[in-house]
Amino acid sequence: MSRFLETFPSADQEHRVGPDDLQGHQPQLGPIQIFVAGEPRWGRTSGSTAGQAGTEGNSRDAVLAAYRALGTRLFETAHGHFSIAIVDRTTERVLLGVDRSGVGALAWTKTPGGLLVFGTSPEDVARHPAVAAGLSRQALFDYLYFHMVPSPGTVYTGVAKLRPAHFLLQERGRVTVQHYWRPRFSTQADATPAVLQENLRSALRDSVARAAGSARKEGTRVGAFLSGGLDSSSILGMLAQAEPGPARSFSVGFAAEEYNELGFARLAAQRFKADSVELEVTPSGVTSAIPALAAAFDEPFGNSSAVPTYWCAKTARERGVTHLLAGDGGDELFGGNKHYSRQGVFELYSRLPGLVRTMLCEGLLLRALPESAPFPLGKLRSYIDQARIPLPQRLKSWDFMFRTPAARVWDPDFLATIRPGHPDDTMTTVYEEPETGEFLDRLLYFDWQFVLADNDLRKVNTACTLAGVGVSYPMLDADVVDFSLRLPPGFKVKGQLLRPFFKNAMRGFLPDEILDKEKQGFGLPFGLWLKTDPGLRELVLDSFAALKRRHIVRPDFLDDVMREHQDGHASYYGYVIYDLVMLEQWLTAHQGSIR
Structure with missing residues (x-):
């Protein structure tokens, strides 16, 4: 824009x-x-x-x-x-x-x-x-x-x-x-599943055609991000129907198997006979992209998938495609994020009679089960501990910063000037806004701000702008959003099954392998590569050295995080390190804006 x-x-x-x-x-x-x-x-x-x-x-x-x-x-x-x-x-x-x-x-x-x-x-x-x-x-x-x-x-x-x-x-x-608008979530379907499935396909088809047509009016060549997931594959399929020639798709992969979905992207490209381009992002590509992205964002931004998004958009631009269609929004509209089913399990606990919870579970069981209890007793204690945390705070209960005492992280003088409870208050305000009694609807609405508007959309918009590419979001077309509100919660998450309605609607259109695969997400193996790549490690250490001089976080905390990354879970601590690096890189790039 x-x-x-x-x-x-x-x-x-x-x-x-x-x-x-x-x-x-x-x-x-x-x-x-x-x-x-x-x-x-x-x-x-x-x-x-x-x-x-x-x-x-x-x-x-x-x-x-x-x-x-x-x-x-x-x-x-x-x-x-x-x-x-x-x-x-x-x-x-x-x-x-x-x-x-x-x-x-x-x-x-x-x-x-x-x-x-x-x-x-x-x-x-x-x-x-x-x-x-x-x-x-x-x-x-x-x-x-x-x-x-x-x-x-x-x-x-x-x-x-x-x-x-x-x-x-x-x-x-x-x-x-x-x-000026608040969603009204439905509790019952207003038509048969077959009719609703056709309604969805029609709404999405029209949305993609509208987005592609609008871009073409500006004289641009149109393509699609293709991760190999449900949403990007659906967008590509609809684009293939709207384009006069082969649809163009752009995918990124990594030399880290647990992060690489190129195989699924190829299945979608083959199904729709797309003119597909693949790019493998390397550690050196991450090192070179981080300063550029930090300068491009107008606020600190720590979602590491901005890196592959940028390289994907840059590759499209180099191939003459100047407008991309993105699949963002499908998970938040139709129930595709893993925490929806996970939180459903925890919500079962809240339905127990109050006396059972307080006396049996939180009384006898917690006293009898030490935190180090072996499986499955340890699992039971962990479940009770998690279930006792109310939503929406429970969504962040495994996040590093929410689990780490603030005094360990922040410079004491800095910490004295802020409200540690502000993140909790911010989440609660949004979570309590919808006029619905269904916890899933509240989670969806919550994610519309925290996962979509403030995170994924900001990421894709900025990465595409940096690459010189426009972007549209057909999943977030008003007709598609309004359609999603017609679906009751059971159409979006059923037990541990995510997006059952959407998957059934796309059965026969998308390859079964994409419909049936476990949700992976669009991540970056930053933490893994940091252990082995000298250039990436140098960037991190230089950033940490500069950040130590700013008196924002404790220097010994930065040292501890690097040590825990080397000795512990590389991916988990990699997220924390990436956030800290991007903070320093942003402060360096935008020091002219800071008074």
Whole structure:
């Protein structure tokens, strides 16, 4: 997506960023100014009429028409992925909004002098000459817990991000931020499974065709990310039906068997007769990509799969493909993440009578079972310990930072300035928002922000921008999202079976090997390679040496983590080390933005 930065009242022209970056979406001249990144639309979607505004012309004209017809309620019926800012000088009103899934991004702040500064990048907002934003210590603390800075926070003091499906309204100088859409999850199916399966295939087919067609209108060549998983394979198959010639696919693999899914990617490419390109990412590729990615992200970002995503997009660009379709969102819509079934097992514990839990399980059993109890008694104790932790905190109970005392990690002076309970509060706020009694629906909604909007979408958007490639997310099309809400929880997770409905809908379309394989995920063997690759180890040690001088984390903690990585579980500690390296690399690359 393109970028913009603006203020209200307007700042000097020399301090504005936007018109040269809007790529055709120029601000409307006159009393109403429109700033747009992405492609919002208003019109008929399956099962609903989304407002009266037309969709002809470019995005700016569509936004202007929608605003004139719907006023401040225009976001309620907006579809597509977008960041929108409207400055109405006739009413002294400013309206900002991002799409329901959070593909688009907006950040903002209000200065002591009353200036509203807003733009698509929190770093751009923080660097505005009227903004006195420093580095948020709380955000750095939160980053190591979440591997990113969750919305609405940013790494800059006083600067906030809009969460997915939220809008900001300033009228008469007063700012309010609220949601314009919340999902309504169904508890019962409204049609037979066969009809619903055809509905899904149709919605996904239309979504892929719409995304590919929109990209082609801009004169770009379209391809697809292909990991070999359920979602990317489905997107490729639908793209093959929409393309006049062979669909193009791009896949990455690693010389580490437990991380490599190229075999499944080949099955999908062969099934759909794709023009497929494969790339093997090496340790040297990781070493060279890390500084570039740290500079590209506008906040610290610790998801290591950004590295293979970047190399995949860069390879596509080198082959002349300038727009990629990504499969992100399918797991969070249709129940594909492993923790959904795992948490279902723990939820069984909460259904036991309270007296049984407190007296038998948490009383007699826990006292009788030491933490070192052999299998299966040790497993039983672990289960009870886990089940006693409420959601959503239980989701993070195995994460290194949640299991490690803060005093062991952080510099004492740094720790004295932050709220250690803030990550828990942030999770609880989101988890409790949906109007549903089903824990699975709450988990899905939770992941829409923490896994999708704040993590995977930020990762793919930034990696593709760095590579010079546009990206679309057909799984997050409004019709597909709305369809997923029609499915009851049992269609998404059934016992330990993930995504049963989606897999049945794609049976016969995708290879059985892809449908029946265990979910693997899109990871990077960073921790494994760190043990053996000198270049990667040098990058880590140099980063740690610099980080020790910043008085953020304890120097002895960094030494301990390196030692535990060498002696213990390389992959587990590799995640922690990657986060710390990216923190230092980001601080180095963005020191000009830090005041």
